[in-house]
Amino acid sequence: xxxxxxxxxxxxxxxxxxxxxxxxxxxxxxxxxxxxxxxxxxxxxxxxxxxxxxxxxxxxxxxxxxxxxxxxxxxxxxxxxxxxxxxxxxxxxxxxxxxxxxxxxxxxxxxxxxxxxxxxxxxxxxxxxxxxxxxxxxxxxxxxxxxxxxxxxxxxxxxxxxxxxxxxxxxxxxxxxxxxxxxxxxxxxxxxxxxxxxxxxxxxxxxxxxxxxxxxxxxxxxxxxxxxxxxxxxxxxxxxxxxxxxxxxxxxxxxxxxxxxxxxxxxxxxxxxxxxxxxxxxxxxxxxxxxxxxxxxxxxxxxxxxxxxxxxxxxxxxxxxxxxxxxxxxxxxxxxxxxxxxxxxxxxxxxxxxxxxxxxxxxxxxxxxxxxxxxxxxxxxxxxxxxxxxxxxxxxxxxxxxxxxxxxxxxxxxxxxxxxxxxxxxxxxxxxxxxxxxxxxxxxxxxxxxxxxxxxxxxxxxxxxxxxxxxxxxxxxxxxxxxxxxxxxxxxxxxxxxxxxxxxxxxxxxxxxxxxxxxxxxxxxxxxxxxxxxxxxxxxxxxxxxxxxxxxxxxxxxxxxxxxxxxxxxxxxxxxxxxxxxxxxxxxxxxxxxxxxxxxxxxxxxxxxxxxxxxxxxxxxxxxxxxxxxxxxxxxxxxxxxxxxxxxxxxxxxxxxxxxxxxxxxxxxxxxxxxxxxxxxxxxxxxxxxxxxxxxxxxxxxxxxxxxxxxxxxxxxxxxxxxxxxxxxxxxxxxxxxxxxxxxxxxxxxxxxxxxxxxxxxxxxxxxxxxxxxxxxxxxxxxxxxxxxxxxxxxxxxxxxxxxxxxxxxxxxxxxxxxxxxxxxxxxxxxxxxxxxxxxxxxxxxxxxxxxxxxxxxxxxxxxxxxxxxxxxxxxxxxxxxxxxxxxxxxxxxxxxxxxxxxxxxxxxx
Numbered sequence: 077x078x079x080x081x082x083x084x085x086x087x088x089x090x091x092x093x094x095x096x097x098x099x100x101x102x103x104x105x106x107x108x109x110x111x112x113x114x115x116x117x118x119x120x121x122x123x124x125x126x127x128x129x130x131x132x133x134x135x136x137x138x139x140x141x142x143x144x145x146x147x148x149x150x151x152x153x154x155x156x157x158x159x160x161x162x163x164x165x166x167x168x169x170x171x172x173x174x175x176x177x178x179x180x181x182x183x184x185x186x187x188x189x190x191x192x193x194x195x196x197x198x199x200x201x202x203x204x205x206x207x208x209x210x211x212x213x214x215x216x217x218x219x220x221x222x223x224x225x226x227x228x229x230x231x232x233x234x235x236x237x238x239x240x241x242x243x244x245x246x247x248x249x250x251x252x253x254x255x256x257x258x259x260x261x262x263x264x265x266x267x268x269x270x271x272x273x274x275x276x277x278x279x280x281x282x283x284x285x286x287x288x289x290x291x292x293x294x295x296x297x298x299x300x301x302x303x304x305x306x307x308x309x310x311x312x313x314x315x316x317x318x319x320x321x322x323x324x325x326x327x328x329x330x331x332x333x334x335x336x337x338x339x340x341x342x343x344x345x346x347x348x349x350x351x352x353x354x355x356x357x358x359x360x361x362x363x364x365x366x367x368x369x370x371x372x373x374x375x376x377x378x379x380x381x382x383x384x385x386x387x388x389x390x391x392x393x394x395x396x397x398x399x400x401x402x403x404x405x406x407x408x409x410x411x412x413x414x415x416x417x418x419x420x421x422x423x424x425x426x427x428x429x430x431x432x433x434x435x436x437x438x439x440x441x442x443x444x445x446x447x448x449x450x451x452x453x454x455x456x457x458x459x460x461x462x463x464x465x466x467x468x469x470x471x472x473x474x475x476x477x478x479x480x481x482x483x484x485x486x487x488x489x490x491x492x493x494x495x496x497x498x499x500x501x502x503x504x505x506x507x508x509x510x511x512x513x514x515x516x517x518x519x520x521x522x523x524x525x526x527x528x529x530x531x532x533x534x535x536x537x538x539x540x541x542x543x544x545x546x547x548x549x550x551x552x553x554x555x556x557x558x559x560x561x562x563x564x565x566x567x568x569x570x571x572x573x574x575x576x577x578x579x580x581x582x583x584x585x586x587x588x589x590x591x592x593x594x595x596x597x598x599x600x601x602x603x604x605x606x607x608x609x610x611x612x613x614x615x616x617x618x619x620x621x622x623x624x625x626x627x628x629x630x631x632x633x634x635x636x637x638x639x640x641x642x643x644x645x646x647x648x649x650x651x652x653x654x655x656x657x658x659x660x661x662x663x664x665x666x667x668x669x670x671x672x673x674x675x676x677x678x679x680x681x682x683x684x685x686x687x688x689x690x691x692x693x694x695x696x697x698x699x700x701x702x703x704x705x706x707x708x709x710x711x712x713x714x715x716x717x718x719x720x721x722x723x724x725x726x727x728x729x730x731x732x733x734x735x736x737x738x739x740x741x742x743x744x745x746x747x748x749x750x751x752x753x754x755x756x757x758x759x760x761x762x763x764x765x766x767x768x769x770x771x772x773x774x775x776x777x778x779x780x781x782x783x784x785x786x787x788x789x790x791x792x793x794x795x796x797x798x799x800x801x802x803x804x805x806x807x808x809x810x811x812x813x814x815x816x817x818x819x820x821x822x823x824x825x826x827x828x829x830x831x832x833x834x835x836x837x838x839x840x841x842x843x844x845x846x847x848x849x850x851x852x853x854x855x856x857x858x859x860x861x862x863x864x865x866x867x868x869x870x871x872x873x874x875x876x877x878x879x880x881x882x883x884x885x886x887x888x889x890x891x892x893x894x895x896x897x898x899x900x901x902x903x904x905x906x907x908x909x910x911x912x913x914x915x916x917x918x919x920x921x922x923x924x925x926x927x928x929x930x931x932x933x934x935x936x937x938x939x940x941x942x943x944x945x946x947x948x949x950x951x952x953x954x955x956x957x958x959x960x961x962x963x964x965x966x967x968x969x970x971x972x973x974x975x976x977x978x979x980x981x982x983x984x985x986x
Contacts, residue, residue: 092516292338440749446485505770537659643684
């Protein structure tokens with residue numbers, strides 16, 4: 077709630093509707109939609125972020141897999157991790173006395189409801205951090221720069237809320253019997269109790285402590301010489317210097333809010349505002365009451381209103397000396413698009429200002445389950461993502477493409493909007509993932525960034541103009557020249573590979589590597605974080621040459637004739653001579669040279685993925701071969717995503733376009749609950765003619781062909797059907813990865829499928845004939861691994877070490893599988909090669925003494941072969957010391973090549 081007065085308003089005039097990326101870091105997602113939200117709380121001071129996060133395995137709502145809570149410090153301006161401290165005594169086992177895992181609904185609800193006070197366990201200054209290092213632990217003082225423990229305050233065990241005022245730490249301490257032994261719904265109805273104490277923040281000396289009584293969480297506040305809290309029915313005021321009671325308000329019929337809260341209390345110098353939860357009507361409803369801060373006299377009573385967030389106390393902010401509430405037009409209709417707020421005089425309750433935007437909210441679904449936030453100018457509201465309501469002007473905007481973690485939400489400060497990883501599946505292909513720090517444009521109005529003419533964008537190297545063989549190596553049936561072998565990303569090859577392959581050679585690198593590509597006796601692989609492409613002899617593993625780009629290379633290069641083409645996070649595309657790695661040309665795809673911090677390194681604001689597509693432009697006669705790629709992160713950031721088609725011989729731009737937005741006009745344009753136009757960055761994929769970026773479709777001259785959403789529904793959105801265009805050979809069927817081909821999380825709600833239907837937002841992929849977590853296909857058959865085969869409340873789930881992972885085959889357009897088997901392998905890589913299907917991954921086991929051993933790579937992995945026509949297991953080809961790199965298995969020239977998580981490249985073959 078930002079400060080001790082509980083007025084959660086950032087004193088920050090630079091925060092505005094986000095339009096640019098400042099930094100991005102991992103992880104990609106919060107752990108799961110069906111267990112505790114991974115974010116317990118986050119604060120910032122001295123240019124640093126401090127937060128408590130669960131680093132446990134993704135997508136597994138399973139009690140055998142322990143949470144891995146940690147206190148983490150990051151640099152607030154570049155996202156670099158400064159220090160980290162594990163919190164072993166933190167998690168649902170500590171804050172719930174019992175868990176009914178036999179009841180899926182009870183299990184999911186219990187684990188989703190974090191104690192409401194967790195965000196108040198962190199208080200930061202420029203040099204110190206006050207925190208409880210366990211759920212029942214006393215207050216500890218850490219060095220903010222290093223995380224070193226400086227002091228632990230005695231007699232502060234069970235501290236539940238911390239407020240710092242000057243050199244005084246005001247603490248709410250729970251009573252020892254706070255945890256019920258009943259289910260989560262009973263827990264919601266229990267009134268919590270505790271007492272208030274004051275501690276000298278410099279040395280931990282106890283200054284005073286009050287008597288135990290019923291106390292509503294999150295209502296403790298300090299303003300000037302007074303301390304306030306609610307006992308659900310009354311507001312209580314204490315003298316800050318002594319702890320003596322000064323007054324109690326007249327009683328009101330107060331109720332219990334979500335997670336035992338009693339409402340929202342904001343203290344001012346002359347007035348105390350309390351959005352009290354009534355005894356009936358739901359936990360996120362409030363009835364505003366204003367009291368004299370000096371006497372406790374009731375000054376005025378405001379309207380009854382809703383949250384609007386669905387699992388938090390009702391909104392209450394004081395901005396520009398006016399009081400702003402949540403939704404006062406009741407009952408709340410989730411199909412309503414207008415956002416209306418009134419600003420009340422804090423002393424009289426008179427409406428002074430009204431703000432209304434007709435289409436700011438997208439209709440459908442529900443408000444997010446995190447709190448609203450605010451700045452000196454904006455309300456940041458949580459309908460579908462983050463809606464900016466401008467209280468001082470008309471710079472309103474909705475951001476359905478953003479989503480913050482459940483319960484906590486986003487954090488506006490340091491001139492940025494911090495959006496931590498979420499656990500949602502809405503707006504597939506558009507919704508941003510990862511931990512993002514976003515900034516407004518200087519004028520807070522989005523404009524596309526045009527390429528600069530001042531900087532030469534094409535730089536010619538020593539190998540320029542020496543093209544010898546412009547024909548594509550893809551014509552070689554034994555080659556695997558690009559990511560997943562071809563522009564269709566099929567992940568299959570027609571040549572036969574034996575299943576009794578010995579290891580032929582291996583080469584180890586220092587860091588993570590991409591999947592390999594192989595053509596004409598050469599194997600190429602990129603060492604991602606070292607920015608380096610390595611060329612090896614495919615027969616022996618001997619190093620042939622290396623080339624280092626200016627930033628990270630996230631996926632393998634493409635071999636085309638006697639050239640190697642790849643993109644880099646520096647915003648450039650490179651063309652090298654395959655024989656010796658000499659540079660032919662490089663092209664700056666980024667419209668300008670602006671860098672951001674990304675995953676611990678510097679990158680362009682418009683990175684280019686390593687794997688580019690080389691295919692024919694069929695819009696001209698005769699067709700000509702071009703190299704296609706994108707530069708950018710999101711159509712909603714930094715002016716959008718730039719899409720190019722270049723001549724691979726010369727680097728000349730033949731086609732280009734920009735995908736920007738679409739940025740809605742919140743006064744006119746209606747949004748959608750489960751769908752949104754636009755895209756985030758990903759590898760391009762082809763149907764053999766047209767190119768696709770998530771739901772966006774381009775002809776080979778980069779003319780865009782949008783497909784409208786069909787069968788829209790309030791809760792499930794809709795889907796897109798892409799028509800075929802026989803005149804240019806486009807059948808519109810292609811491989812789809814709803815969260816991106818390079819997303820290796822295996823998280824719930826992450827699917828691959830093949831067809832002409834974009835699934836939109838659909839938890840269970842209804843209407844899609846076949847889907848899984850990784851797929852390969854040939855002309856007749858689709859092969860896949862389906863992980864999430866169980867139902868866990870509203871999501872599909874998986875329970876490791878039970879029946880295994882479903883390996884299947886299905887003929888194209890068929891309604892049933894040709895075969896399906898469950899195997900005890902956590903498949904992380906797969907290739908279809910002739911009459912065989914090869915899979916690799918860790919064993920599907922959960923040791924009692926180390927449940928995460930297989931998931932974290934301590935049990936190695938296996939490489940198995942199956943008959944493609946029946947699913948029969950043919951052989952255990954090899955045991956691996958390390959799990960394979962995601963999608964890191966290929967077949968070429970009768971051999972298998974595999975990259976693993978330790979940075980090795982391994983060849984199996986005769």
